[in-house]
Amino acid sequence: MNSKISPREEVLANAQKRLEKDITDYIDECMKKDHPKSFLIAVLHKVQEKYGYLSKENLQAVAYLMDIPAAKVSGVASFYHLFHLKPKGKIVISVCLGTACFVKGAEKVVKKFKEELGIDLGQTTTDNQFTLMNTRCLGMCAMAPVVKIGDDIHAKVTSDVVPALLEKYSKAMK
Ligand code: FES
Structure with a gap:
């Protein structure tokens, strides 16, 4: 055989x-x-x-x-934007770019995250700490602009608070 x-x-x-x-x-x-x-x-x-x-x-x-x-x-x-073709960082930051969040300035928030992290949407920092994503409506439009960081939801986020948010999560990872 x-x-x-x-x-x-x-x-x-x-x-x-x-x-x-x-x-x-x-x-x-x-x-x-x-x-x-x-x-x-x-x-x-x-x-x-x-x-x-x-x-x-x-x-x-x-x-x-x-x-x-x-x-x-x-x-x-x-x-499909829900699929990731590269490994994600330890913490995923998802900025809602749904209509309500967009109208309330989510774009400025995204811009600040990009500047602070030195990456574009869909990318991961070189130290693999953060991945920056956008997301559709998270169903919390009254709290716009909404940003999800890891499992936490942050409401009414402005570009001014972005550095402090990043610092808080960076420290938590150490
Ligand atoms: S549009 Fe952002 S939570 Fe609805």
């Missing part, structure tokens, strides 16, 4: 090894359903939940296991 595995089986086995079992089990479940490829976004959410972001290697593994071209998987991952 020939026990050699084919190149495709080898690729699949490697993809399987790359991801945690709960993810591969979930993919297996999806692949048994009608229109399995329509579960791609759900799978990507699971992978991001597990690893914090979507690495190239993990996207590739998903592509193999779901039998979807890698370019398509990467395209979907980069299209």
Whole structure:
């Protein structure tokens, strides 16, 4: 009996090894359903939940296991702003740019965070402490402009308080 595995089986086995079992089990479940490829976004959410972001290697593994071209998987991952393609910092700062926050000056707040951190939206500081993001309405428009830092919500944030906020969180990480 020939026990050699084919190149495709080898690729699949490697993809399987790359991801945690709960993810591969979930993919297996999806692949048994009608229109399995329509579960791609759900799978990507699971992978991001597990690893914090979507690495190239993990996207590739998903592509193999779901039998979807890698370019398509990467395209979907980069299209949706909820997916992160790079590791995030220890603390994620999300500035709400929904209408109410925007009208109340959230843009100035973003500008100040960018200046203070020396990064753009979607980037992480070189010391991996902070990632700066924008977000849609957080449902607290009466408190606009709203900024979420880690799990904390800050209301009526102005650009003046940004340095103090950053200092507070930097100290907390030490
Ligand atoms: S628009 Fe910012 S919380 Fe609603």
